[in-house]
Amino acid sequence: MLIWERPEPSARASLSPLSRDRIVRAAIKLADADGLQAVSLRKVAAVLDAGPMRLYRYVDTKEELLDLMVDAVYGEIPAPPPEGDDWRAEVRSLVRGIRGAALRHEWFADLLGGRPHLGPAALGHLDATLTALRSAPGIGDDPDALMRALQAVNGYVLGAVRHEIVELRAERASGLTEHQWQAAAGPYLARAFAAGRYPALAHVVGNGSHQDPAEMFDAGLDVLLTGIAAGA
Structure with a gap:
């Protein structure tokens, strides 16, 4: 039986009472501080001042714990x-929520993708996204068109969010901000561009507006949603 259908054990009088919510919150705190590699049932038990075996009354495996953590973030x-009939605004709001959650909890991006998450909050978010996309021109009750649109949105969000998280981690690892890294790499690129190499890249670097990550995320999403509307 999946954890979503398994009743939580009744509380016991204890110096350190447990619940799935307390376990999940402790695990999220560990992951926020030191990444997913810091999360184990033993480490969570230590944070909660409880024996590891007590946690197994609430969560059977680390995989179940990760599922619960993902759903808590959703x-x-x-x-x-x-938004009335503005399906784009609803999709935009939902996927901005994913980006915001991943920026608060970077490990969340590592667990996105693959098979759908089946927790109630994750399923609610999925259903809301499907409902919004269903209002796009030409989709309506066509389940195949709806799934294609959903896959396109999910693919964009997953790629954009993971790219942004990777850049944040690289910035911390190198000790260089984005602007500092660009300044350091600038002379090398300038020489390559002056020699006539990489003309398309030179055009973008020399003439682009250099939007911040949030603006770039929204701009890319708008391109995608325009394509969904045009291709339906």
């Missing part, structure tokens, strides 16, 4: 405000 994402 639960932080607010439902989109009613």
